[in-house]
Amino acid sequence: MQQLSGLPSLTPRLMALYHTLHGHYGHEPHWWPIFGPDRHWEIIIGALLVQQSKWERVEATIIRLLDHQLYHPAALATTTPELLSPLLAGIAYPRQKAPKLIQLAQHLSHCAAGDTTRWLAQPTQPLRQELLGLAGVGPETADVILLYAGHHPVFVVDGYLRRLFARLDLIPNCATLPYETLRATIEAALPADLDLSAYRHLGDSRTMLFWDYHALINEHCIHHCLASRPHCETGSAPRRPFAQPEKCAGHCPPCSGCPLRPVCLAYNHRSTASVIED
Incomplete structure (x- = not known):
């Protein structure tokens, strides 16, 4: 670089x-609050949801996903954009983010059987390139995930x-x-x-x-x-x-x-x- x-x-x-x-x-x-049982996964989806959105609305969305049992990667990977996008109401571009969240969950399920800890334990640069290849993940979002979810030393x-x-x-x-x-x-x-x-x-x-x-x-x-x-x-x-x-x-x-x-x-x-x- x-x-x-x-x-x-x-x-x-x-x-x-x-x-x-x-x-x-x-x-x-408590700067990054966690509401569900999987801290790593929640940070990953939060990093995608917060794009051009206030954090208060991200919190409300994550709580709705928990309430509707669409929080875990396995559940998100098998849902549809039509079912998911109404639950993203309030954040920016819910219809665009719904399929991206689903694709992200499917990718994690395919690559690491839904195990966020194992997925994030990869070396920093290969994982960063993998993240940048996912829909909706640019450099800032990738680095947020690396730093806060994976504890990789990258500056956002x-x-x-x-x-x-x-x-x-x-x-x-x-x-x-x-x-x-x-x-x-x-x-x-x-x-x-x-x-x-x-x-x-x-x-x-x-x-x-x-x-x-x-x-x-x-x-x-x-x-x-x-x-x-x-x-x-x-x-x-x-x-x-x-x-x-x-x-x-x-x-x-x-x-x-x-x-x-x-x-x-x-x-x-x-x-x-x-x-x-x-």
Whole structure:
């Protein structure tokens, strides 16, 4: 994978950002809530369902699948799009996602007899290529599955990351860089021998760093670094009505604003412009 060169300060800047976000939000072990008996499979289908959809609607869909006994791979593999798509109501593109979920379940049943643990235990690169060959699975969805379901050390690049990193001016042209270039650049700056001893909750695990870092970026862009009206100098955006009350229960306590203001290029440019106009 091609990565950007000439960024010698990226590692300390990335770790400084992680340190600040962790200090503000803390570690949330329930960030990805699970409702059914198969954590790995539920993360896989959740990664597909959440595309262009709010997480609250994904939760509601997974609960409906459980209620209608269409949660397990074996059940999904033998259902029809006509039966499944009404249960996906509320998420984006239910008619398109229904056959993709069925195909995913059929693939898992064929390749690993429905055993998600065995399927996800493959080496990272062959499994990633296999995921990318499935309908509805692009690079971001594949990496979400690899990281959260399979515990593979891959860094997820999403719209939240691009927004935050661009506003902080962490990586040049972050908003438009190809996915693989941006992912490779971040992973190279957070190598396997990185000292994580200051963060006991990570268990000296690079995979857990990637897991927690991505979660913190998402939370920050939900609570403070919003797309159009960021909460820079005010408390966070209102909490969302998640079906699992433990999700983010301790996140974003009452505060006086975004903790990244001192290093945020976008905020400081706006503040300077305001002073000049005044």
